[in-house]
Amino acid sequence: MAKARPRHRKSSKLTRRAGRRRPSLPHNFGFLLHPMSLEDVAKKYKIATKVSPKVVGTVLKRRRPFVIARISGVKSLTGVRAPGRFGVVPLLPEQFLTLDEDFVIDKVVKACKVCAKDGARIVGLGAFNALVGDGGRAVAQRAGVPVTTGNTYTVAVALEATRKAAEEMAIDLGSSTVAVVGATGSIGGLCARALAPEVGRMVLLGRNAERLADVAKHVRALAAGDVTTGTDVRSGVRQADVIVTVTGAAGAVIEPEDIRPGAVVCDVARPRDVSEKVAASRDDVLVIDGGIVEVPGNVNFHVDIGLPKGMALACMAETMILALEGRYENFTLGKEISIERMTEIEELAKVHGFKMAGFRSFERALDAADISLIKSNATRRLARV
Numbered sequence: 001m002a003k004a005r006p007r008h009r010k011s012s013k014l015t016r017r018a019g020r021r022r023p024s025l026p027h028n029f030g031f032l033l034h035p036m037s038l039e040d041v042a043k044k045y046k047i048a049t050k051v052s053p054k055v056v057g058t059v060l061k062r063r064r065p066f067v068i069a070r071i072s073g074v075k076s077l078t079g080v081r082a083p084g085r086f087g088v089v090p091l092l093p094e095q096f097l098t099l100d101e102d103f104v105i106d107k108v109v110k111a112c113k114v115c116a117k118d119g120a121r122i123v124g125l126g127a128f129n130a131l132v133g134d135g136g137r138a139v140a141q142r143a144g145v146p147v148t149t150g151n152t153y154t155v156a157v158a159l160e161a162t163r164k165a166a167e168e169m170a171i172d173l174g175s176s177t178v179a180v181v182g183a184t185g186s187i188g189g190l191c192a193r194a195l196a197p198e199v200g201r202m203v204l205l206g207r208n209a210e211r212l213a214d215v216a217k218h219v220r221a222l223a224a225g226d227v228t229t230g231t232d233v234r235s236g237v238r239q240a241d242v243i244v245t246v247t248g249a250a251g252a253v254i255e256p257e258d259i260r261p262g263a264v265v266c267d268v269a270r271p272r273d274v275s276e277k278v279a280a281s282r283d284d285v286l287v288i289d290g291g292i293v294e295v296p297g298n299v300n301f302h303v304d305i306g307l308p309k310g311m312a313l314a315c316m317a318e319t320m321i322l323a324l325e326g327r328y329e330n331f332t333l334g335k336e337i338s339i340e341r342m343t344e345i346e347e348l349a350k351v352h353g354f355k356m357a358g359f360r361s362f363e364r365a366l367d368a369a370d371i372s373l374i375k376s377n378a379t380r381r382l383a384r385v
């Protein structure tokens, strides 16, 4: 009988190299990505456009995590450099939400190990990789390398952007209604607690009334004004002048008709929470992509992450900052992040030269003229109502 030929698993050159353990040099980090959509999958595997989504899902499920690209050029103001790599967990957002959680955790753990073998001394859990197993805790127990979700610095940057955007739109937070969508989550919870003392009224939105009531108790203890909760996201955001939206939904949760004229929306979620239709049909609202940072040095990701050169998501930046600082620890995990931790990472970010990037909306840069046009469109629309 013919001997069965050993199955040859296709792996990238980088993964094969990662298989031979590289020396763990200091300041080395990894960051886990995953495809956000079928289009993302097709960027690497052209065939994905020619087969059904179901087949793509099945193939992805079987695919092992791998290193897709190295990251070079991250250089702190202190002169320290931090080389990195992107690991890929080949699962789509819907798969993170619907597959057996242990299976997904196992894939994320394997991806951490692949990065560690390649030399990473800390690994950031990007996007939905951070959502599984109680906000990264289950992954941290088995990864064999420190991990962080990056959510602490994400909140710091998102809040800075939200405050600045409100100011640009002449919104006084102290007398305004602010909605946090996904308020029971890791990022949403901290956004709500941090903003509570400075806003007129707060609306906490999510899917689960009991969890929202629990979060509201903590938020009320810090709040300057009224705090209410709601499970109807779309009607909740209609009350708000400022919206911070950061759910773990696989698709949009805010549509064009849900946003007040002149409102500011900071969309921190990946994939985004605000429907693309808003970009096409609402020229009177300021929607900004939340959590985008300028990286010090001359960073090259060697792969398209959907941002201009020199910019990264804040969760990636948190991982870089910890690597530059030599803080190889599980810095951000779970649903409860403290305000003190946020202050700490903000200070470290300054030391190393990370800062909030200019406003972007639906992946397009916004300048002062764009914002002043949005403002005048809003004034005109409000005059008609």
Ligand SMILES: NC(=O)c1ccc[n+]([C@@H]2O[C@H](COP(=O)([O-])OP(=O)(O)OC[C@H]3O[C@@H](n4cnc5c(N)ncnc54)[C@H](OP(=O)(O)O)[C@@H]3O)[C@@H](O)[C@H]2O)c1
Pocket (backbone or CB within 6 Å): 126, 127, 128, 130, 131, 135, 149, 150, 151, 154, 181, 182, 183, 184, 185, 186, 187, 188, 205, 206, 207, 208, 211, 233, 246, 247, 248, 249, 250, 253, 268, 269, 270, 271, 290, 291, 292, 313, 314, 315, 316, 335
């Ligand atoms: N921009 C960046 O740099 C950056 C960095 C890190 C993470 N992120 C993104 O931020 C998002 C949230 O991350 P996280 O770690 O805070 O997640 P998380 O702790 O799991 O929280 C997700 C929140 O979203 C709510 N939610 C989930 N699906 C929903 C739906 N269909 N409608 C309304 N609410 C829904 C959850 O409510 P329940 O109580 O009902 O579960 C929970 O409050 C993700 O999209 C992630 O990719 C962005």
